[in-house]
Amino acid sequence: xxxxxxxxxxxxxxxxxxxxxxxxxxxxxxxxxxxxxxxxxxxxxxxxxxxxxxxxxxxxxxxxxxxxxxxxxxxxxxxxxxxxxxxxxxxxxxxxxxxxxxxxxxxxxxxxxxxxxxxxxxxxxxxxxxxxxxxxxxxxxxxxxxxxxxxxxxxxxxxxxxxxxxxxxxxxxxxxxxxxxxxxxxxxxxxxxxxxxxxxxxxxxxxxxxxxxxxxxxxxxxxxxxxxxxxxxxxxxxxxxxxxxxxxxxxxxxxxxxxxxxxxxxxxxxxxxxxxxxxxxxxxxxxxxxxxxxxxxxxxxxxxxxxxxxxxxxxxxxxxxxxxxxxxxxxxxxxxxxxxxxxxxxxxxxxxxxxxxxxxxxxxxx
Numbered sequence: 598x599x600x601x602x603x604x605x606x607x608x609x610x611x612x613x614x615x616x617x618x619x620x621x622x623x624x625x626x627x628x629x630x631x632x633x634x635x636x637x638x639x640x641x642x643x644x645x646x647x648x649x650x651x652x653x654x655x656x657x658x659x660x661x662x663x664x665x666x667x668x669x670x671x672x673x674x675x676x677x678x679x680x681x682x683x684x685x686x687x688x689x690x691x692x693x694x695x696x697x698x699x700x701x702x703x704x705x706x707x708x709x710x711x712x713x714x715x716x717x718x719x720x721x722x723x724x725x726x727x728x729x730x731x732x733x734x735x736x737x738x739x740x741x742x743x744x745x746x747x748x749x750x751x752x753x754x755x756x757x758x759x760x761x762x763x764x765x766x767x768x769x770x771x772x773x774x775x776x777x778x779x780x781x782x783x784x785x786x787x788x789x790x791x792x793x794x795x796x797x798x799x800x801x802x803x804x805x806x807x808x809x810x811x812x813x814x815x816x817x818x819x820x821x822x823x824x825x826x827x828x829x830x831x832x833x834x835x836x837x838x839x840x841x842x843x844x845x846x847x848x849x850x851x852x853x854x855x856x857x858x859x860x861x862x863x864x865x866x867x868x869x870x871x872x873x874x875x876x877x878x879x880x881x882x883x884x885x886x887x888x889x890x891x892x893x894x895x896x897x898x899x900x901x902x903x904x905x906x907x908x909x910x911x912x913x914x915x916x917x918x919x920x921x922x923x924x925x926x927x928x929x930x931x932x933x934x935x936x937x938x939x940x941x942x943x944x945x946x947x948x949x950x951x952x953x954x955x956x957x958x959x960x961x962x963x
Contacts, residue, residue, distance in 0.1 A: 631728070635902050638726040638747075638801060639915045645723065645748060645799055646913035648683035655686070658783035662750070662770045663868030678873035679750050679770060680724070681866050692719055696866065717743035717864065724748060724865050728901040732804040736863050745804040746865040749875045749898065751797045754950035754957075756836075756878060756895070756929070767954050769798045769911060770874060786911065790956035793911035797952045800875060800898040800908045805860025821899040822861050824871045825851045827886045836879060836927055839886035839895045851884065861885060861896075871896055877953025878946050879927070881906040881920040908952070923947040
């Protein structure tokens with residue numbers, strides 16, 4: 598009697614065919630997962646955009662850059678960024694009220710870094726890009742833990758992030774990093790002379806994973822999400838020094854051994870420039886550099902999406918900007934912060950700079 602069976606050759610052929618099919622399928626599955634993450638990130642930015650428009654409808658301005666309160670009797674200086682007032686307009690009213698109530702009572706939420714608050718640790722779903730797998734880990738700064746964010750506001754094409762009480766007329770977010778609620782400078786849609794469909798309001802960034810505890814920085818040598826030291830505050834306007842922090846042999850590593858105390862996305866409420874804002878100067882996925890704690894510096898955007906970042910335009914639409922976007926003169930070394938008090942004028946940083954400036958009358962064609 599003849600027994601029906603597979604020969605070894607036939608079995609090996611079938612296994613080989615299955616292996617080839619799996620090899621063809623896996624990249625397609627990975628591409629689909631990446632597309633889904635990118636779509637979720639886009640939806641997060643659109644929700645922030647809706648919040649910006651609702652805030653503008655209620656207040657006739659965009660949110661302040663950094664302030665301790667949102668009503669006139671609140672403390673006169675503080676640590677909050679633009680995302681905090683948007684909570685009220687993005688279905689996070691209870692969290693907003695909790696923060697403001699503490700601020701009105703003089704709580705350390707606005708004046709100190711040594712107090713722990715439960716709302717520092719609150720996870721706000723639309724604050725996180727799913728491509729950044731570690732962004733939902735709490736960061737630790739001295740005596741407190743806090744939830745991060747992957748979304749930062751635009752200072753436009755000023756060369757360095759602004760310090761205390763400096764005003765900026767180049768980007769969507771205008772005031773200095775510490776302003777009285779009665780005197781802070783805020784832009785309105787009317788100030789966006791380049792058009793709301795041509796101007797960036799918010800972008801994404803990889804959140805830092807370095808922890809700052811008891812005065813010691815545990816530095817992770819990953820170019821995305823970390824803020825690197827360029828020596829002194831006098832060096833932080835030199836773009837070449839910032840670009841040179843990349844290790845020539847391994848572009849994803851820094852050559853510096855020091856990371857900024859306050860990293861990118863450190864605290865969804867945190868208003869310090871290296872944490873919450875960026876400039877359209879160095880292209881996406883470039884280093885972020887500083888001359889010291891909360892010093893002026895060059896803040897960049899980054900993501901784990903392939904080849905670029907998502908940006909929210911002032912009109913509420915979202916675009917993907919390639920890391921190869923034209924960025925003009927990357928050797929530009931200013932004698933000041935590239936006219937932060939001047940609203941108009943062409944950007945030296947090409948299409949990317951033009952997308953950040955609010956009234957430069959430049960071309961922003963991608």
